[in-house]
Amino acid sequence: MKHFLSNLSLNTRQTAIDSLMDNAATTVPDPVYFSIGLPNRELLPKRQLHEVYNSIFNLKSDSHFNYGGSKGIAPLLSTISKRENISQDYIMITTGNTQGVELSARLVLNTGDTIAFESYTYAIAHSLTHQYSLNALEIPVEADGMNIEALEQLLQKTAIKALYIIPNANNPTGTTLSLKKRKKLVDLAYQYNFLIIEDDPYRDLIFDTRFPSLFELDPYKEKVIYLYSFSKTIAPTLRTGFILAHPFYIKKLEQFKQTTDSCTSPLNQMVVNEMIKTEDWDNSLEKQRAFYETKKDLTKKFLSKMADMYGWTSNEPAGGLFYWVDTHAGDVTEWLRFAANSGVIFIPGSAFALDDQTNTKFRLCYSYVDNQEMIKGFTRLEESFLEWQNQNTTKNIKKIQQNI
Template sequence: MSADAMSAPLPPPPAYRLSQRMSRMKTSAVREILKIAERPDILSFAGGLPAPELFPVDAIEKAFEETFAREGRPALQYSTTEGFAPLREWIAGHLGRKGQHVHADQVLITSGSQQGLDLVGKILLDPGDLMVVEDPSYLAALQTFGGYEVEFATVRSDDAGMDTDDLAALLKKRVPKLLYVIPNFQNPKGTTLSLERRKALVRLAQEHRFIILEDDPYGELRFRGVHLPSLASLDDQGVVLSLSTFSKTLAPGLRLGWVTGPRPLLKSLTIAKQATDLHTATLAQRATARLLETFDYAGHIQALMPIYAERANAMLAALETHMPKGTKWTRPDGGMFLWVELPQGLDAATLLPRAVEQKVAFVPGAPFFANDQKPQFMRLNYSNRPPDLINEGMKRLGSVISDAL
């Protein structure tokens, strides 16, 4: 090749014609911030990360070793779309002990509960369908459902979760096809749907015939108060689909979640999953099923809770100490997050670069709003840092906010 040819300018990249739905699928603010937060010098409270030092590494390692030793070839083979039967049976039994009585054939194993969100959107949502979400709501759910070109209607929320009176007023005008809610320790706010509102929500869905998608990744992680019944356990008319996961209790790297619900919907979800990935990873399913044969799962969660409670309390105390007047925040009884409202006039997104300069990171709250984005909020994760670093991080963040004022 001649020198002139080597120095010639490259042609412009082709103009790819993407689907229209891609215009509605935004980059995850959390994932982008995590690229910054991975720097070892940054105290990050951005990701929804469980504490890695609490993963039961030895027990999981032993389960994988036993799986290879006893059933290595089947564990590396294709499997059924519905999931490994012993794992589905364990999940059905576990849910039954919590008051949600389902048969194993009503459990579909997914590649994390995030896949469950996508599968539900795939089987239920058409372009232009109305979907109800809390205001604010889980960012990745908004990404997923936005990709199916829905119209979002938002319902107010407060310390008792989704405002069912506001929902009832909305239903007098329009009835959605699907309502999405995180009842326990909501992401991003950390609030919990009250028992009274749980009953009202299920009643409204039964009266108006729309589907509730109950997303419960954090329900096991209660460190204050008493566990409340799931929406699915309150439903006797088949209007609730439920999602959960092992990501927050065992380890997110397993990528194991599940969907439960009425059999006709589970059949459609299974067909949709067949077209998506055939089945969830066989090896992870079999090893987790073997782990749960002997592992004290309930005891493991009980051991997590004092540590998460200590970290939540440390963050609440540090906010009291270091935040300037006018700052407000939620007080979770479990889960991994709390939600901060900045003093009037401040924008969390504009504060983030200044915070990174001070070696601290958070997630600005605006992307968690489906429609009218509110810039004065931020989400903080407390589960991934020990109390001393939480205090130091809130000290840095409080200084950034005070300087902005």
């Protein structure tokens, strides 16, 4: 077809997750999805949302049915300003962190710029690389987050424009950046002059003590754009989050927001404001953390058995929704076909790598399925893993026999 596609369209690709999940079709009637990075159904605050929407519909004013300012509605800006302890000049409401990532990219990135990511990271962030034709680099991640020494070595040789990082309960690795590394990273941003895009949707799901954000640690608020979303702690459907950044950047971001979606739904912003403005919100977050910690513990038990029996390795996450597991047993994309046949789905590690390399790791999301389903899912993971390994052994024996 003779097409009219822009370079941006031509550069856009299906995310690695989408293409990999084409392999994960299952005909089992009761599949267990360890692939879905969503809040648990039990935690969806349906009753509260019902009450809050009702109360808003009963208001005399209709302003929430109209457009709002691009920066966000006044009551929500005021609540966030209090909660984050920062002036409203530094805040803009977003339609979730997906928009926060895209607007931050528009703010600072030019074609050919160099951006650094954690290896591994959120697949949607990688899309920027293709769309903006960036030179992308991956920095290895350790148990306490990005390897800052490796980053520093890279910076000594190569200038980067931006670094994208998920410092708390990373998606997919589950790792959390230590305080020492956070301080060093902010220092490096000043020393080597790059911007940090801090994508932080999991901070309120850190089970114990939470470290200050990179944005909080930035003394002049010039080197960090901070992104928070209510998708994981209220519900993704509200499509509401916020950016914290220097007012110089916020002004520009507002201009982009005007041409992107004009504003985040004022109705949903009002709902979020009602949900988070009182202490009930802190109690809700406390409950959510306890809920997910139980699921993490259940998963830990299963993984420690798999470690003993089959040599799997994993780091225990300090919060969030994900376990990152290394099977050390071949390309897990092949295993996914066996797993899907037996009714359990996970996401292969290559979905979170820049170059779709085959690998032995996978992301196990423990948030979405209920505890009974989890047990069933663990059994299916083990059985399908064995089936896959046995098939590999048979193949290898055949190869050896052919060569004799």
